[in-house]
Amino acid sequence: MLLYQLPDDILYLVLSYLDCKSLSRLSQVCKKIHNFANRDAVWRSIARECINTGMTRQGTDMYPQIPLKDRVRVSQNWRRGHHRKEVLLKWKTNLLPWIQLDRDVLYLSQAADIGAYHLRMEGGRIRRPAAVYSGHQEDVCRFVLTDTHLISAGGDGKIIAHHRWGCQWVELCGHGQEVNCVDSQGGVIVSGSRDRTARVWTLSSEQLGGCLHTIPMLDRVWSVAISPSQSSFVTGTACCENSTPLRIWDTERGQLVTCLGGQFRHGAGVLDVAFESPALLLSCGHDTYIRYWDLRTSARNCVMQWEEPHDCALYCIQSDGNHMIASGSSYYGVVRLWDKRHTRCLQSFQLSPPTSSPVYCLRFNTSHLYTALATALFALDFRGHVTKVRR
Template sequence: MAQVCRALRRVTSCDPPWRRIARASLNAGFSRLGTDLMSSVPVKERVKVSQNWRLGRCREGILLKWRCSQMPWMQLEDNSLYISQANFILAYQFRPDGASLNRRPLGVFAGHDEDVCHFVLANSHIISAGGDGKIGVHKIHSTFAVKYSAHEQEVNCVDCKGNIIVSGSRDRTAKVWPLTSGRLGQCLHTIQTEDRVWSIAISPLLSSFVTGTACCGHFSPLRIWDLNSGQLMTHLGSDFPPGAGVLDVMYESPSTLLSCGYDTYVRYWDLRTSVRKCVMEWEEPHDSTLYCLQTDGNHLLATGSSYYGVVRLWDRRQRACLHAFPLTSTPLSSPVYCLRFTTTHLYAALSYNLHVLDFKNP
């Protein structure tokens, strides 16, 4: 139609004719409620790139390399990428193409005595969890930094929302901390989880948080705790085998939750019913541990496996895997420790390098 005349070309370039198609597409910037999360980008262009996600058409590249084996974690914010390497967190700026980085980092955030295990970006701060049992608080645009002892063993996970920090550790505890000046390091609640905590996430309603544990000390690795009192509210599921630890967990909305881990499944939980049951699950075809997951808030789900750096794309409307991208060869087999994506690029952090899959220019 766009090739018939200029008038039809203008009509077919407008957003309204494409919105219905975009809501049913993969990673087109629309949430499950139909909310447009990227109003600044023409919907037609997003649908065009969405076809590349659906068909698995992309170009692979390597953004960063390092000599020693790492367990990196990363976050994206605007046009910047934050990634941990050993006991540092480095900030890089993307070039306009989104598939490359400026070589010189924008900032270097230090303070831990051992490796950074996990970190989040919140309220213009970087909240980091270290193998030294400490939590670090860094201001992104200044030199302000505070580090305080939080746990007796390494802090495996941390989350922060609404001036509240929650942390989970190998010492079988989860703790709640304030993110306010003058109160940093004052523990509000100490929760005995009876098991090592591998993952943690605060509810968008700021009323509760979920812990994902190693599933060695009790029958359910997923437990929800009241954020104000620190009391156990409920647990999710009861048929987990011993050792089915949860390595990554995330709230998609106040009433829905996604989890993955050692049992090779991604599970989608509905928290609205009294039963709070798993309503959908996706199994890793090669029986590999799933280290991380990410969703576009609609139909696309991406997971990182423990062998050969395999990134898998899933259409949540079907159970079978949509596409798989092995990023390493056999001698350099590595888990995908962390992955993030935008509407055009997917970034995967492995032991020795940071990969990018470019779906905009395949």
């Protein structure tokens, strides 16, 4: 019996013992083996162990339209740092931009406006935005996307819920000073402000824009994130008046559930937080650490942490939902890639020599990493277009 004549389940079992290099070589034997070896089912176990293939810990596939074999190939470029750098957009004045990525559309805040730009598969600079969302009197601090709305928070103390496919928008007023952070899920908005309060709002048609809870805080609120279960949310504060800047709150009642961690040093503000699942949380900030929290334990302790090698603050983080974390530093536009299975940094990219600019925000998919600095928007392309370096 020839190899390709084996029953499918037996052949799957045989191929499960091969690594990606062996599978690639085997697929060149004949057309029948090639077609079988390129199936996603053959590559799924390998993809789960690679970084940034779109396979989450829960088994969800975030990019089912892209073959797993191709994603594993690109994953090797992420691990080895093989990329091509592009400047997608430049501007003259220093800004504090924020970005969000929705498939092939990138949303970028510049001063008081947010532009929606269509990205090109072949790369190159982006020109005019396909849509512009405005309404703030001062700069946009943060914004978030939902299926139906773009919700922005500004330095004017306002939150604006823009309808993504129309001119309609709702203005929420309630904060006395600039709104530093905002998140939204399931028709609920959570915001944090310099006025030392966090607020919970509703987007339901019956109480559109109504404030459900006002939570007094002792410090300026730098970051918020709603749990995927929508039953709770986390706030990260400046840690100037209180030594526990990370707190979990009940969304429905607006009451404190627990504080995370022990005594943080003075000024170790939490600048960004992100849920990987209802039980797993990432945080970073002025104390130069990325921390990984497990909320399933009674103590809700930090189970892992990674230190920025150059001892500078971390402004933003994003996880692939499995093994990889990307972080943006406060100096020289440094982006680092981390593998949770290791303590040391996996790769480092410096985007803004010789001038110093923080990485205010970063977003990535399986092939590109987008970073927003003070005067430019960069893209790192990991698909394999590597410029050869002369020796």
